[in-house]
Amino acid sequence: MAIVAGALGSKFADAAAIYPASPYVYTPNAQADNGPAIKSLLQAGYRWIQINGSSCPILSRIDLHNSATGDPYNGIVIEPAPGYSSVLVDVGDPLGPTPRPGIGRNVSNPTDPSYAAFSYELYAKGASYLVKAAALNDVEIFVADPSKYGYGDWVFISNTSTSPGTYLGPQDGPMEVRQVLYKTTTSLIVDRALKIAHPLNATVSVVKPIKNAVFRGLQFTGNSTVGIHLHVAQYCSVESITSSNWSGGTLVLFDNGGSFNLLRDIYCTGKQPVAQPGTPAALNQNFWGVAMEGQDSTRAINCGGEQCGNGITMNYCIDTIATDARARLNTVNANANWQSVRSGFIRPHTGSAYAADTLISADCVDCYVLEPGAFS
Structure with missing residues (x-):
């Protein structure tokens, strides 16, 4: 029992070490762009930032990586300071x-997600490609040039990017991310078995x-492509986010x-669902x-929205679950789409959709909508 307790204590100590011991309390300028100041704080090494004010305009993107090294700002915390339940983030409205x-x-490129208040981009580095198709449950993948990878590297296997002679980067579509544990002269051994074929x-x-x-x-207001945008995020948490006049x-x-x-x-809370993507409107x-x-x-727990194309959506997701989603007055309230696998909605609360209440595209595998109920 003492050994177990010691192991647990060590584990919790390691988890606590991820986050700073105390916050940097930042007082925003309610009449100006706070993006550069917050970027500077992150660049200087501050990772826990409490916003000490009810209004914090962010009119330029805050990158969540070190511009000199490309390394992500792991363990960051952005939240209101004590005494404020929420901070209004105005992203402006140039259009x-x-x-x-x-x-x-x-x-x-209207769907370009880099136009965001907070953004971590993919920053993928082209390396190599599969010389043998990878099957479900494989932990070894065979690539043209294993020397392009190091031990501990994270790799992005992209099913829709299959022309390595012209482009070695990833594309939107079914994919998986794994960590390299070991290399042979022809292959990579990864940390977890593959959940889909490649x-x-x-x-x-x-x-x-x-x-x-x-x-x-x-709480976000204004118009940017995204409020919070996170690529290749692991063990991240986004909570208590709302919008007004968005x-x-x-x-x-x-x-x-x-x-x-x-x-x-x-x-x-949106203003109007997209009617024709790609148009000025x-x-x-x-x-x-x-x-x-x-x-x-x-x-995802208790998440959704209204007056959007989709209130809540999941595309090419695996083993991803939305519980108690809430969505109404959307073109599609709750949507599982584009080759998602074993993903879906449990107890969604939806209503008054303009086209479809819940939707699962035909190319999804073992996806579901369980115990649907009325919006409340």
Whole structure:
């Protein structure tokens, strides 16, 4: 028993060491862009930032990585200071009927998620590709050039990027992320068995996951493509996020390559669902409320939205579950889509959809909607 207690104590001590012992209390300027100041704090090494004010405009993107090294800011915490239950984050509205400076959207590529208040991009490094198709449950993958990888590297296996002669990076679509434990002259041994198959020539890029990031207690207003955008996130938590007068594309987006993340109590109140993507009007309309793409074993609890294209959606996810989702007045309230596997909704509370209440695309495998109920 003493050995077990000691082991548990060590484990908890290691977990506590991920996060700072005390916060940096930041007092925002309610009349100016706080993005550069917060970026500077992160660059200087501060990881727990409490916002000491009810309003914190962010009119330029806050990158969640070190610009000099490319390393992610693991273990960051962004939250209101004591005495504030929520902080209003105004991202501006440069494309609105009455334009205001801000983050906005990429007019040439309206779904570009890098137009976000907080963003961790994929930063994938092209390396090699599969010379043999990988099967379900494999832990060894055969690549053209194992020398491109180091022990401990994280690799992104992309099923839709299969032309390595022209492009070695990943693309949107079914994928998995694994860590390299060992190399042979022809292969990589990875940390977990594959949950889906991967085709011949699928690219195998090197990525750097962001880990243990926490965001909570923020309310977004204005128009940017995304509020909080996280690629290859692991063990991250986004909680108690809302919106007001929000015409942005997506409030919270957990993007490709994430695993074991938590979304809780996130509700997007949009203004108008996207009617025709790619049109000028769509630049001021809401695409997704809460979105999960390429997630493995991620959980969403009490999340959703209204007046969006999808209130809550999951694309090419694996073993990802949304419990007690809440969505109404969306084109599709709750959507499992694009080759998701064993993923879906338990006890979704939905109503008054413009097109479909819940939807599972035909290419999904063993996805589900269980015990649906009325919106409340």
